[in-house]
Amino acid sequence: MSGAPIVLADPPGPRGRRRILIASVIALLGVAALLTLAALRLADKGQFDSELWSVFVDQPDLRTLLWNGWLDTVRAAAVGMVFAVLLGTGLAIARISRYRAVRAVATALVELLRSLPVLMLILFAYLGLPALGWQLSAFWALVLGLTAYNGAVLSEIIRAGIGSLDRGQTEAAAAIGLRPMQVFRLVQFPQAVRRMSPTLVTQLVTLLKDTSLGFVIAYSELLRTGRGAVEFLGSRYALPIYTMIALIYIVTNGSLSLLARWLDRRQSRRLDRGHADLVIDSAAGTGPPGGS
Numbered sequence: 001m002s003g004a005p006i007v008l009a010d011p012p013g014p015r016g017r018r019r020i021l022i023a024s025v026i027a028l029l030g031v032a033a034l035l036t037l038a039a040l041r042l043a044d045k046g047q048f049d050s051e052l053w054s055v056f057v058d059q060p061d062l063r064t065l066l067w068n069g070w071l072d073t074v075r076a077a078a079v080g081m082v083f084a085v086l087l088g089t090g091l092a093i094a095r096i097s098r099y100r101a102v103r104a105v106a107t108a109l110v111e112l113l114r115s116l117p118v119l120m121l122i123l124f125a126y127l128g129l130p131a132l133g134w135q136l137s138a139f140w141a142l143v144l145g146l147t148a149y150n151g152a153v154l155s156e157i158i159r160a161g162i163g164s165l166d167r168g169q170t171e172a173a174a175a176i177g178l179r180p181m182q183v184f185r186l187v188q189f190p191q192a193v194r195r196m197s198p199t200l201v202t203q204l205v206t207l208l209k210d211t212s213l214g215f216v217i218a219y220s221e222l223l224r225t226g227r228g229a230v231e232f233l234g235s236r237y238a239l240p241i242y243t244m245i246a247l248i249y250i251v252t253n254g255s256l257s258l259l260a261r262w263l264d265r266r267q268s269r270r271l272d273r274g275h276a277d278l279v280i281d282s283a284a285g286t287g288p289p290g291g292s
Helices: 014-044 060-095 100-115 118-131 138-163 167-175 180-217 222-233 235-284
Strands: none
Touching: 060 100, 060 138, 060 180, 060 222, 060 235, 100 138, 118 138, 118 180, 138 180, 167 180, 180 222, 180 235, 222 235
8 A cells, every 4th residue: 555645635526626617717817807907007107118128129238237137146046056055965964963962053053044034144144244353245145145044944955855765775884884974975965966956956946036135235136237227227117127037037947947847857757767676676586685
């Protein structure tokens, strides 16, 4: 029965499916009506005039400005993700340590960082650390805040990936003389990263969106760059510029989401092949002795 699917609720019957269909249609019609009303109001105010939307063609400096803002956003996200992975790995190692004091300190630090808003961590890095004598630029303050929060989240992801591994692998590695750190580096961590790669990419999407919080410390990320363009060109260009910014975020994060789904499917196929090979070996009598 171990391979049977887990059913949390009975599937809806014919009447239930009809109710779901009717509710879905009503909801879609309501959303369509709201969007239509909003579009009509914008059209009445001239927000769909070609003059406004041709600003991206007429103003090459605007395209360059948004491109540089996007590059600054990606740069902060990439650097923050690298440091977050390093911090998360270190905290994951501490969380599975043999020493109770190390586990307690790591657990307290993870829970503290996870419970604080990302914005508060960024503001503390930008405004609080200088009061302690550590002066940081807007870029590094943003990276530090993103690293602190996402490192705590990634530590739990990595620890969950390690916990999903078969304990027999750890015991076998210890039996051949590997030290605990070698077991983690050679056996546990590589497999945990492969299993958690879709979740790691999803967290990268969250981190990239959180770079917009650099707006409050005057970091020139995409959103702040767009606001500067609106202030320079005039508020009548706000809708085209912010719409373009939204599309840039959608394309960037959508690409990362597609990557996460591709990694998820690839990992599922790999696990299915491994399970099938194990079943074939067991049926042929070549599997591990004493298996159930």
